Amino acid sequence: MTSSLLPVALGNYIALSAVLFFMGVVGVIVRRNPLVMLMSIELMFNAANLLFMAFARAWMNNAGHIFAFLVITVAAAEAAIGLAIVVAVFRTAKHVDVDDVAMLKG
Amino acid sequence: MIAFWVLGVILIASAMWTITAKKPVYSVVGLLAHFVALAAMYLTLSGEFLAVMQIIVYSGAILVLFLFVIALLSSGVAPFATGINRLPKIAAPAIVVALAGLGFAIYAVGRSSVTATSGALTAAAAGPVGTAGVFGSVDDFGKALFTTYLLPFEITALILMVAVIGVVTLAGDSTPYAATEKQARAVRKNMREAIVRGGER
Amino acid sequence: MIRHIMGVDGSYPYLLALWLLPLLGALVLWAFGPQMRRVAGWFGSGIVGASFVLTALSWGAGTQSSGGAVGAHQALGSWFAGFHFGLLLDPLSLLWALIITGVGCLIHVYSIGYMDGDGAFARFFAYMNFFVFAMLTLVLSDNFIGLLVGWGLVGLASYFLIGFWFFKPAAVAAARKAFVINVVGDVGIMLAIFLIVANVHSIGFGDAFAAAGSFSSTTLFAICLCLFIGAAAKSAQIPLHTWLPDAMEGPTPVSALIHAATMVTAGVYLIARCAPLWSHNSDAQLLVGTVGGVTAIVGAVLGCAQWDIKRILAYSTMSQIGYMIMGVGVGAYEGGVAHFFTHAFFKAQLFLGAGLIIHALANEQDVRRMGGLVKKLPFAFVAMLTGVLAICGIPPFSGFFSKDQVIYGTLQHGHPWLYAVGIVTAGITAYYMCRLLFVTFLGEYRGNVDPSDLGIRHPELAGTPDVHDAHASHGHAPAWIMNVPVAILIVPTVFAGWLMFGGDNSPWAHFFAAEFVPSSLPAPAISEGVTGIVALLVVLLGAAIAYVRYGTVAARAGAVARLRDESVRMPALLRNAFYFDAALDLIFVRGSEALGTFFSRYVDPHAIDGAVRETAISAGWLGALTRSFQTGLVRAYAFIIVVGAACFIAYYALVGGTH
Numbered sequence: 015m016t017s018s019l020l021p022v023a024l025g026n027y028i029a030l031s032a033v034l035f036f037m038g039v040v041g042v043i044v045r046r047n048p049l050v051m052l053m054s055i056e057l058m059f060n061a062a063n064l065l066f067m068a069f070a071r072a073w074m075n076n077a078g079h080i081f082a083f084l085v086i087t088v089a090a091a092e093a094a095i096g097l098a099i100v101v102a103v104f105r106t107a108k109h110v111d112v113d114d115v116a117m118l119k120g
Numbered sequence: 121m122i123a124f125w126v127l128g129v130i131l132i133a134s135a136m137w138t139i140t141a142k143k144p145v146y147s148v149v150g151l152l153a154h155f156v157a158l159a160a161m162y163l164t165l166s167g168e169f170l171a172v173m174q175i176i177v178y179s180g181a182i183l184v185l186f187l188f189v190i191a192l193l194s195s196g197v198a199p200f201a202t203g204i205n206r207l208p209k210i211a212a213p214a215i216v217v218a219l220a221g222l223g224f225a226i227y228a229v230g231r232s233s234v235t236a237t238s239g240a241l242t243a244a245a246a247g248p249v250g251t252a253g254v255f256g257s258v259d260d261f262g263k264a265l266f267t268t269y270l271l272p273f274e275i276t277a278l279i280l281m282v283a284v285i286g287v288v289t290l291a292g293d294s295t296p297y298a299a300t301e302k303q304a305r306a307v308r309k310n311m312r313e314a315i316v317r318g319g320e321r
Numbered sequence: 322m323i324r325h326i327m328g329v330d331g332s333y334p335y336l337l338a339l340w341l342l343p344l345l346g347a348l349v350l351w352a353f354g355p356q357m358r359r360v361a362g363w364f365g366s367g368i369v370g371a372s373f374v375l376t377a378l379s380w381g382a383g384t385q386s387s388g389g390a391v392g393a394h395q396a397l398g399s400w401f402a403g404f405h406f407g408l409l410l411d412p413l414s415l416l417w418a419l420i421i422t423g424v425g426c427l428i429h430v431y432s433i434g435y436m437d438g439d440g441a442f443a444r445f446f447a448y449m450n451f452f453v454f455a456m457l458t459l460v461l462s463d464n465f466i467g468l469l470v471g472w473g474l475v476g477l478a479s480y481f482l483i484g485f486w487f488f489k490p491a492a493v494a495a496a497r498k499a500f501v502i503n504v505v506g507d508v509g510i511m512l513a514i515f516l517i518v519a520n521v522h523s524i525g526f527g528d529a530f531a532a533a534g535s536f537s538s539t540t541l542f543a544i545c546l547c548l549f550i551g552a553a554a555k556s557a558q559i560p561l562h563t564w565l566p567d568a569m570e571g572p573t574p575v576s577a578l579i580h581a582a583t584m585v586t587a588g589v590y591l592i593a594r595c596a597p598l599w600s601h602n603s604d605a606q607l608l609v610g611t612v613g614g615v616t617a618i619v620g621a622v623l624g625c626a627q628w629d630i631k632r633i634l635a636y637s638t639m640s641q642i643g644y645m646i647m648g649v650g651v652g653a654y655e656g657g658v659a660h661f662f663t664h665a666f667f668k669a670q671l672f673l674g675a676g677l678i679i680h681a682l683a684n685e686q687d688v689r690r691m692g693g694l695v696k697k698l699p700f701a702f703v704a705m706l707t708g709v710l711a712i713c714g715i716p717p718f719s720g721f722f723s724k725d726q727v728i729y730g731t732l733q734h735g736h737p738w739l740y741a742v743g744i745v746t747a748g749i750t751a752y753y754m755c756r757l758l759f760v761t762f763l764g765e766y767r768g769n770v771d772p773s774d775l776g777i778r779h780p781e782l783a784g785t786p787d788v789h790d791a792h793a794s795h796g797h798a799p800a801w802i803m804n805v806p807v808a809i810l811i812v813p814t815v816f817a818g819w820l821m822f823g824g825d826n827s828p829w830a831h832f833f834a835a836e837f838v839p840s841s842l843p844a845p846a847i848s849e850g851v852t853g854i855v856a857l858l859v860v861l862l863g864a865a866i867a868y869v870r871y872g873t874v875a876a877r878a879g880a881v882a883r884l885r886d887e888s889v890r891m892p893a894l895l896r897n898a899f900y901f902d903a904a905l906d907l908i909f910v911r912g913s914e915a916l917g918t919f920f921s922r923y924v925d926p927h928a929i930d931g932a933v934r935e936t937a938i939s940a941g942w943l944g945a946l947t948r949s950f951q952t953g954l955v956r957a958y959a960f961i962i963v964v965g966a967a968c969f970i971a972y973y974a975l976v977g978g979t980h
Contacts (some may be wrong), residue, residue, distance in 0.1 A: 021121045021164055025229065029271065030128050032225050036218040041139030043214040043960045047200040049144045049190060057135055060158055064175075071165040071255075078263055079284055080269045082170050086177050087276045091283030095184050097189045098290035104291050105291075112205040112955055113218050214960060221967035228974035275383050 015076035020072055025070035048103075048112050054095045059089040124163050138217040144190050144200070148183055154180040225291035325527030327463060328385050328394030328409045336382070336395050336410055339375035339422070342368050343454035349449050354443025365446030369429050369453050373422035376415070376497045383834070394463060403523040409463035412836045415524040416658065417460040417583075419591055420665045424582050425453050427806035431673055432574040434803035435680060445485060449578070451642060452478035456583050460590055464524040468591070472510060472555065475584050476503040482579060483571040495567035502564045504555025510591075513547035516540060530597035538602060545598055545605035549612075552588030556641045557698035558616045558646055563902050565639055571630040574680060576631060577672035581638050582665040586661035589642065589661050592649040596837060600652065609650030612729065614742040617643030619899065621749035625756065626895035628777075630675050630685050633757050636666060637712065640750060644727050647739055653730025654837040659821050660727050660831060663719040666813040667711035669798055673807045674704035676760065680803070685768065688757065689775040689884045693766035702762050704807045709758050713860050719818030721853075729852045732845045740847075745865040747856050751863030756871055760884070762875035767884075774881055776888025806851065813931050 020027070034057060042053030069080025094096045103115065134157065137150035155178045189245035193200075252259045265273055295311070298304035354361050382393040392411025399405045410418070429449060436445050455478050459471025476499075484496030516852065518524060520540060521532045537545070552558070557565035568580050579585070592599060592609065599606055620640030627633045643663050648657025678688055678694060678701050685974030695702045711720040728743035822828040847855075870876060876883060897903060950961065 022124045026124065026128075028133065028229050029226055029820050032222055034131060036140060036222045037132070037135045039213075039221075040214050040218050040958075043956050043963065044211050045139060046205065046956070047144055049186060049200070050139065050147050053144075053147050053186065054139055056151065056178075057138060057154070060154070060178075061234065063170075064158065064161065067165050067167045069171060070167065074255060076260055076264050077269075079167055079170055079256065080264055080272070082167070083173060083261075083265070084276050085180050086173060087138060088279060089184055090177060091279050093185060094283050095280075095286045095290070098287040100205055101189060101192065101291040111200070113204070115953075115955065206952070207956055207960075210956065210960060216965070217960070217964055217967050221963070221970050224967065224971040224974040228970065228977075231974070231977070 015097050019074065021066070024068060027064065029107070031061045031068070034068065035059075045110050047098045051112065052093060052100075056089060059085055069072075073082040099101075123160070125163070127157050127161045130154075131161070148186050148190070151186075152183055153181050155183070166254075166255050169258050169261045170256075246310070324405065324523070324525065325531040326394050326407075326525070327390065327527040327530075328392040328411055329385055329390045330394045330396065333379065333382055333393050333395045333408075333410070335375045335379045335689075336393060336408055336461070339372045339379065339418070340408060340457050342372050342375075343457065347451035347454060350443055350447035350450060353771060354447055357443055359442075361443035361446050362429070362436075365450050366426055366429035366433065368450055369422055370426040372453065372457070373419070373426050376418045376422050379410055380415070383410040384412055388834050391453075403518070403528075404466070404520075404524055405464065405523075407463045407525075408461045408468055409526070410461060413590070413593055413658070414455050414460045414831055417586075417660065418457060418833075420662065421453060421456050421460070421583050421772070424665055424669050424810075425449075425578055427809055427842075428574050428578045428582075428673070429805040431577075431676070431803050432572075434800040435574055435827075436572065437675055437800065440935050441485070445572070446830065447483075448478060448485070450732045452482065452579060452584070456587070456812050460656065465510075465517060465526070465529070466524045469507070469510055469514060470595075472551070472587065473507060475579075476507070476555075479503070479568070479579055479584055482575040483568050484583055485571055487577065489570065492570040495564070495570040499564040499568050502561050503554050505561060506551035509547040509550025509554070513544045513551070516544045516547065526594065530595075533597045533601050536601070538604075541598065541602045542605050545595075546608070547599075547600055548591060548595060549605070549609055552609075552646070553612065554588075555927060556585050556588030556642050556646060558588070558612050558643065559619060560901060560905070562616065562620075562639055563898075563905060566627075566632050566635045566898070569629070569635050573631065573676035576629045576635070577669045577676070581668040581672050582633065585638060585642055586645065586665070588659050589645045589649055590658060593647065593654050593658055596649070599650075602695055606734075607653060607736075610647050610736055610739055611650075613643045613645070613647030613650050614731075615643070615740045616640065617746045618742050618749070619643075621746045621753065623895065623898055624753040625749065626891055628689055630678065630688050630691075630757065630761065631672075631686055633688070633753065634668070634671055634675060637671075637754065638752065640746060641668070641712070644724065644743065644746070647743065648727035648730055649737050651734040651739065652730050653727060655830065655833050656723070656726035656730040658833070660723040662820075663723040664710065665815050666810055666817055667708045667718075667720060669706055670807065670814045671708035671712070673803075673810065674701050674708060677701040677704070677803060677807065682768065687777060689770065689777060689888070690768050690770070691761045691766070692764045692768075692855045692880060694763070695762040697766070698805055698832055700807070704811065705758060705762070707814050709754045711818075712754055713864065714747055714856060715860065716853075716857070717818070718815055719813065721857075722818035722821040725849070725853050725856060728856060729845075729849045732847060733842045735845075740852075743936045744852075744856055744859055748859035748863040751860040752867045755864045755867035758862060758872035759867060759876075760880075763872060764880045767881060770881055774885060776885035850907060936962070 029072040037056045038057030038061065041057065042051050045051055045054065063085050066078040066085070068078075070082075096115060107114070134150045134154035138147045138154060141147045141150060152207060155174060159171040159174040162168075162174060254260065296307055298307050331415060346365055350357070350365060357364060379393070385391075385393065392409060392415070392931055395408040395410075429446065432445065432449065436442055439445065444621055452475060455471055455474030456506040457471075459468055459475060463470045464469060480496045480500045483494050483499055486492050514524065517529050520536060521529050523529065533541070550561075554561040565580060565585070569576055571580075599609070617640045620636045620638075620643055624636035624640060625637060641660070645657045645660045645664070645731060646656070648660060651659075678691065678698060681701070682696055684692065685691065707718070711718040714721040714724045716722075724743075728740060728747070731739040731743060821827050871880075871883075894900070950957075
């Protein structure tokens with residue numbers, strides 16, 4: 015199957031991607047710095063990208079490349095918006111505390 | 121094959137560094153290492169164009185954006201996480217849930233036959249790097265992007281436009297519009313005084 | 322479905338009139354009673370008298386027989402399929418109607434004198450007329466529901482009349498007790514009606530009896546049992562008899578009419594009417610006969626322990642109705658009905674005579690304070706004497722023939738034990754009735770003796786409080802109007818039994834020939850003649866014992882001491898009437914109270930209120946719980962999303978999507 019196409023078995027790529035993804039998840043939940051939270055989200059995006067690339071190579075189907083490319087694009091857009099929000103919050107409150115942005119409480 | 125393991129270790133280490141570093145700048149550095157290692161991984165997977173894209177867009181644009189914002193907001197005391205921690209003991213449950221999810225996911229994949237099947241071979245055959253028309257080359261990628269996946273491409277362009285508009289709206293310049301030179305001088309004077317006032321605080 | 326009508330169908334205006342006149346009378350008396358004053362009594366009596374005349378005029382219609390149908394049937398309308406209402410005048414109901422209206426009219430006239438001066442004179446006659454209407458409804462209906470309506474209405478009339486002097490708490494309690502026990506019987510009859518309608522899809526007697534052979538034996542036994550529960554409640558059979566002695570709180574004419582002659586015999590009528598049902602089920606017959614026999618002997622024994630003249634008569638009524646029930650229960654329908662016929666006369670006679678005494682002695686009812694009245698009230702003595710002779714069964718008085726028929730009937734139908742019970746009870750009856758006679762009339766008048774010397778512990782409970790305005794505390798000779806009905810009743814008391822003389826060729830047998838088809842029974846070991854002689858000997862023995870205890874010269878002389886002795890040494894078992902009252906009170910009254918208390922103290926606040934309260938509390942708790950998730954913290958929301966995602970992954974890992 016894939017032993018001819020991939021350096022190692024496909025399952026390893028899936029495991030690595032999963033580990034990176036859940037590390038990003040923990041980073042989002044645990045860190046209070048909004049910038050680090052956004053960076054953890056980028057980690058999650060990249061884990062998914064790794065998975066796309068691995069399967070693209072395993073199945074010799076360049077749709078995975080296309081999707082990875084689109085993911086990069088959307089991640090860029092999302093990072094831009096997220097940072098704009100951080101800047102906007104800083105402008106009004108003069109400090110950015112994620113736990114204070116709790117107007118959805120109750 | 122060794123490349124996979126080495127790069128895997130680098131990926132995990134840099135991710136760990138990113139989420140646990142004290143200062144955000146350190147996290148950015150970790151993220152940079154992560155992206156570069158990822159680009160290398162893509163190269164081992166015959167995704168040359170994507171590897172280059174990863175470097176250019178991710179580490180070249182997005183990380184720079186992060187650094188700009190850190191610089192913008194760090195004039196003075198770092199204004200992040202200054203209040204009390206509302207979820208003080210969230211780390212342990214979060215790690216537990218993450219490990220549980222991870223375990224179930226790997227178990228599911230192990231039980232499934234995803235890794236066994238091989239999909240249809242649609243792309244061009246693999247070949248040496250740099251050769252035109254092979255799997256993973258710019259030529260191959262471009263053909264697919266502008267024919268089969270034209271619609272997602274256009275929609276992604278739309279998304280980028282929306283992002284730009286959003287950024288301008290949220291964090292845009294609030295400088296008032298000055299029609300004449302006299303008004304422009306008045307505006308500049310106000311901004312100077314505001315900065316002075318902001319610095320005195 | 323073919324409808325079986327009992328009686329010759331037609332239009333009988335006399336029948337309708339005799340049934341509805343008492344209702345009219347009651348309504349007029351209720352509406353205009355206070356204005357009518359003394360006329361109310363004559364008006365009420367006249368109404369019932371007119372009904373009696375119409376009943377007599379309907380003799381021909383009631384005894385006609387054409388093509389298998391006996392009697393007259395007047396249709397009253399239908400409701401829907403199977404529910405046809407109508408009136409039936411056949412020999413059985415004709416007999417009952419004659420007694421109700423005839424004896425009723427005499428008692429109405431008697432009441433004009435007895436209730437004279439009472440503040441609610443007209444209301445009494447309104448209730449009495451209403452009772453006559455209700456009783457006629459009961460006996461004239463040709464369907465079970467009409468019978469049930471009459472059944473309930475006579476219970477209501479009894480409640481009105483027992484509690485007539487409603488300012489007496491004892492009367493109110495007695496009325497309530499009678500009504501509640503009768504409701505138990507009503508339920509029995511209703512259950513029987515349900516079973517009958519379920520099986521036959523009709524309420525008419527004719528339809529039910531025609532299908533009697535097709536019931537399963539359990540169904541038939543259940544129907545008969547339920548009907549008998551109703552009969553036992555109304556006719557004061559054990560164990561539903563406790564209301565009858567208390568019902569003596571009502572005025573004496575009420576006791577005479579309702580609780581002696583007519584209402585309490587409704588159970589006997591029911592069983593005699595449903596004879597086709599009983600004839601098909603020998604288990605039910607055995608049950609009814611046994612209960613009747615037990616009631617007869619228990620009532621007689623308790624009658625020996627009473628000191629209130631009306632209570633003695635009440636227990637004797639209970640005992641005699643036990644005879645009737647025993648008779649119709651075992652299948653001796655003619656005998657049981659014959660005993661009803663003679664009993665109506667002599668029991669009414671006895672009660673009216675007792676009323677004469679009570680009225681004369683200014684509401685004294687305790688026989689210990691009477692005595693020597695043979696000189697003071699000779700006419701009352703003659704009346705009571707005839708009644709006592711009749712009830713004892715001394716020939717040629719009427720009771721002899723009817724009681725004899727009942728006792729012999731039990732032997733004919735193969736119940737030797739009931740035969741023995743009947744004979745023994747006759748002896749006990751003779752004893753306590755002669756005791757009544759001797760203690761009341763012979764010896765010296767004891768009204769001036771200190772009550773405690775006579776063994777009376779609560780003298781204020783003897784008799785009713787002063788209810789007559791004009792006749793304060795002195796006795797006087799009874800008005801002539803009270804003597805006339807008593808005198809009239811002497812005639813049938815003495816001679817009514819002769820109708821039954823002659824066995825199967827008697828006028829009585831001919832009267833009921835079409836109604837109760839005699840079944841051929843093997844001749845029992847003891848002949849009827851021997852039965853009569855044995856019964857007479859036992860009766861004379863009982864009378865002799867009573868004479869020795871109360872009637873001899875020596876006994877009369879030491880009456881005060883003897884009566885006190887007997888009162889003080891009365892065994893508690895007899896004094897408390899075998900504890901039936903206490904037992905019913907414990908089981909039903911205390912039981913219901915305990916059940917109610919249990920529910921109100923434990924079930925209601927904890928289970929029912931608790932359920933409602935806990936629903937509200939848990940709704941609030943659930944709301945607080947879900948509200949606690951809405952912290953507004955981004956990280957918390959992210960965590961929950963991750964938890965949800967992990968759950969999804971777990972689900973697909975374990976259960977799997979499309980493998």
